[in-house]
Amino acid sequence: MRTDVSFQTCDNVTLRGWFYTPTNSPPSPLPCLIMAHGFSALKEMDLDAFASHFCSALPLTCLVFDNRGFGASDTGLSQPRQEILPAQQISDYSDAITYAQTRPDVQKDKIAVWGSSYSGGHVLWVGAVDRRVKAVLSQVPCVDGWANFHRLVRPDFVPQMNELFKSDRLARAAGEPPGLLPVVDADVHKPSALPTPDSYAFFSAWGEKSGWKNEVTVKSIEAFREYLPSAHIHHIAPTPLLMTVAECDVLTPTDLALEAYARALEPKRLHILPGGHFDAYSGQYFERNCKRQVEFLREFLCG
Template structure:
């Protein structure tokens, strides 16, 4: 349990139907006779709770919100396999599990739960906010809107043909019991191919946390191509 000016932070474990999602619960220290409104939040693509987000969670807690900041399954302190696989729809479900946990706390007003996301999770919160009536507020920062359009901008021509073939080969190998194929998230990892190549991305990920592991499964890339959270905005 960690304390700071204006709030307390506790490690928490959340049962996601047999898989433990782990995170931090922030509670304001200011005295209040009624439960606190709550914010559920998580990082974007391959991000961990230790990567820059605590400054947001602290500010929210200092201003009277309970906050649950968590790692998705397969990442960080949370359980789940394959490690470092990003299934956007499963991450949407992880948000729902954490909302359920938050709503069960005596310190939280279950009728005043909001969700916060950035980048890939900015897309997740659009989906959750549109489909889960327990959510009363959505903050979506620089969100993923269309996985297919983003994929088209990044890869085309012969490179696309090669990528699609690698998806099929990976699926066949995994069905036969082989290990997943991995990409580095940014250049400099143990794998030749990387998801992001810009200098900004390199600095963002590698300076975010010592706990960051520079890899994701190839299937994470495949799954992102069909993810269209912008369809839920209306």
């Protein structure tokens, strides 16, 4: 069962999403899994499949929401849409937890967070600093923005990007609209936020059947480079952590995720999936991925 919901953030932005409950829900309050998507993605881009799967397999509710400035969610006063600032999105996760705790159908002391790709990094931070979180599921996460940026951007393109960041700051200070870049481009040599062929295939397919827009602000890319979501990964414990890593991930590189996982403390679980970054969302590995996540939730949240 799915209903449309909305809630307010601490800075009075309205975020909108879905609330899932099991079809044959027991009468008592249930644990809740908070879910949001990654870089520029919308909740319609496979999160409904994950939430439906979890609620059909477990006595669990799911709160799925669009990040601010994307999809059905609003953005802040004088803030542009299509802008991704990690600190804001992390704070919004905590506000989503607060909203879930106000619901009579949620067990207030059993709330977990789920994130994928960019938000897979967010939940590492949230799980460490928001002690209300009882379990963390981090899927194909971005763990180190600086290292990730320099894997994706050719060294000879970096000076051009630095000039772009500088000119955008000056333009915005002068009252001009924020600069924009495409999220993906068919030509990986042209400027884009995610310059990999599999990123183009995934997002362009969704662009044809959803409200997803192929643009983000230039400031979003600068914020990505400075973001270090795994800084507190060793502080998540004793909250349980499941990290799902794709074996051949070139967007959020496999080795960076494994290095971060090695710094996490117990209890922790690692699930390595075959394939690349986007194989975690659908296709032949979706069932295997969900099965492991359900097992983790059953052990640490729904037991």
